[in-house]
Amino acid sequence: MDFNLTEEQSMLITTIREMGEKENFRELAMEVDATGEFPFQLLPMYSEMGLLGLTLSEEYGGGGQSALTAVLAIEELAKYSPMIAGPVFESNVGPIRVVDMFGTPEQKELLVRGVCAGDNSVSVCMTEPEAGSDLTSLSTTLTADGGDYVLNGRKIFITGGGHASHYLVYARYGDIMGYKGIGAVLVEKDTPGFTFGEQEQFMGLRGMPSCDLIFEDVRVPKENVVLKAGEFKNLMLTFDIERCGNAAMCLGVAAGACEEARTYATQREAFGRPICEFQDIQFRVVDMATRLEAARLLVYRAATGAGRGLPSMYEASMAKLFANEMVIDVTNSAALVFGGYGYSKQMPVERMVRDGRAWCVAGGTVQMLRVTVASVLFGRRFDQRKGK
Numbered sequence: 001m002d003f004n005l006t007e008e009q010s011m012l013i014t015t016i017r018e019m020g021e022k023e024n025f026r027e028l029a030m031e032v033d034a035t036g037e038f039p040f041q042l043l044p045m046y047s048e049m050g051l052l053g054l055t056l057s058e059e060y061g062g063g064g065q066s067a068l069t070a071v072l073a074i075e076e077l078a079k080y081s082p083m084i085a086g087p088v089f090e091s092n093v094g095p096i097r098v099v100d101m102f103g104t105p106e107q108k109e110l111l112v113r114g115v116c117a118g119d120n121s122v123s124v125c126m127t128e129p130e131a132g133s134d135l136t137s138l139s140t141t142l143t144a145d146g147g148d149y150v151l152n153g154r155k156i157f158i159t160g161g162g163h164a165s166h167y168l169v170y171a172r173y174g175d176i177m178g179y180k181g182i183g184a185v186l187v188e189k190d191t192p193g194f195t196f197g198e199q200e201q202f203m204g205l206r207g208m209p210s211c212d213l214i215f216e217d218v219r220v221p222k223e224n225v226v227l228k229a230g231e232f233k234n235l236m237l238t239f240d241i242e243r244c245g246n247a248a249m250c251l252g253v254a255a256g257a258c259e260e261a262r263t264y265a266t267q268r269e270a271f272g273r274p275i276c277e278f279q280d281i282q283f284r285v286v287d288m289a290t291r292l293e294a295a296r297l298l299v300y301r302a303a304t305g306a307g308r309g310l311p312s313m314y315e316a317s318m319a320k321l322f323a324n325e326m327v328i329d330v331t332n333s334a335a336l337v338f339g340g341y342g343y344s345k346q347m348p349v350e351r352m353v354r355d356g357r358a359w360c361v362a363g364g365t366v367q368m369l370r371v372t373v374a375s376v377l378f379g380r381r382f383d384q385r386k387g388k
């Protein structure tokens with residue numbers, strides 16, 4: 001597989017690096033973590049640079065570029081912080097891709113254009129208090145009513161909750177059981193009956209808006225239907241692209257931690273020598289870099305295979321699985337290079353350890369990814385429900 005970057009992709013990386021230096025993203029990342037304030041001020045600049053909606057349809061204002069280009073941009077920005085990469089993640093691999101692929105022309109005109117301009121954002125709303133990994137047990141319902149629908153239920157851990165302009169809500173049509181009853185509708189913020197819970201307090205990703213969503217008799221016009229009952233498979237297909245984006249966040253956080261550790265090892269002295277002269281430190285940094293490069297190959301393979309479409313479920317799941325575990329190991333190892341400072345908020349690596357832990361749960365746990373990969377390796381589906 002050819003991983004040579006195009007001239008355009010190399011230029012994009014250079015431009016992002018220059019922006020990171022100029023705008024002092026290293027400092028901004030520390031600030032966002034300390035204040036818990038998401039850097040919304042970046043949106044107009046990202047939009048102007050074409051970073052929002054790189055992969056979305058050109059017909060509606062998107063960049064029409066490949067999944068790999070988006071992965072490269074997310075990785076580069078996540079070296080500073082996942083918060084700084086957040087808008088590029090959401091606008092390229094998030095639920096807007098579902099709208100771009102399966103939405104009506106009217107939905108695309110409003111949302112794809114709005115997302116590229118930085119005016120709109122879309123959150124994906126799947127998880128419920130009693131349905132996370134077991135998504136097909138979800139109980140949020142859409143009841144037909146006079147040609148429209150009425151939505152009732154509760155969602156939890158929704159990234160962008162309270163801030164996004166639109167919410168792609170996975171819900172069950174009527175009383176159709178199992179995955180066959182699940183589809184998705186768009187709900188606008190400020191729709192009567194739609195309210196938000198308290199901001200979630202996570203271990204890391206400080207600044208990321210996240211909260212519960214509560215739907216009480218929310219009227220959803222039929223024009224807001226994105227996927228009807230029975231189209232759950234399409235939702236899951238588009239989820240593979242989000243897995244690549246999630247894995248790209250891991251590459252970025254791990255690369256940031258590797259660089260912090262390598263630099264510190266050349267500056268810090270012990271026993272009268274820079275600590276990089278101790279073999280344990282060298283080998284630690286070598287192992288970190290090796291695991292990062294291995295993850296990169298898996299993620300780039302999945303993204304390259306996707307082209308301008310969707311990646312294979314097998315490649316995307318394996319890439320996310322490996323990258324999710326890699327970033328935890330690499331950030332932990334980087335913190336050890338810093339000694340006591342690795343446990344102090346004075347150094348970015350402490351934040352990287354916390355931020356690195358989110359990805360093995362967000363977008364599906366590593367255990368569930370193993371279940372998915374097992375189904376491909378064994379050529380059969382393993383029903384996770386208690387024996388019938």
Ligand SMILES: Cc1cc2nc3c(=O)[nH]c(=O)nc-3n(C[C@H](O)[C@H](O)[C@H](O)COP(=O)(O)OP(=O)(O)OC[C@H]3O[C@@H](n4cnc5c(N)ncnc54)[C@H](O)[C@@H]3O)c2cc1C
Pocket residue numbers: 123124125126127131132133134156157158159160202205358361362363364365366367368371384
């Ligand atoms: C930072 C972050 C951001 C998130 N953003 C969103 C978002 O924007 N939208 C959204 O809808 N959700 C979001 N989530 C929720 C996330 O998708 C769920 O937390 C995740 O899918 C796991 O569901 P759960 O928490 O209910 O865990 P559970 O499903 O209760 O799982 C608990 C444990 O049991 C394991 N387990 C369950 N079933 C099996 C099995 N069959 N085999 C082996 N192990 C199993 C799980 O792997 C896990 O370790 C986010 C979560 C986090 C942490």
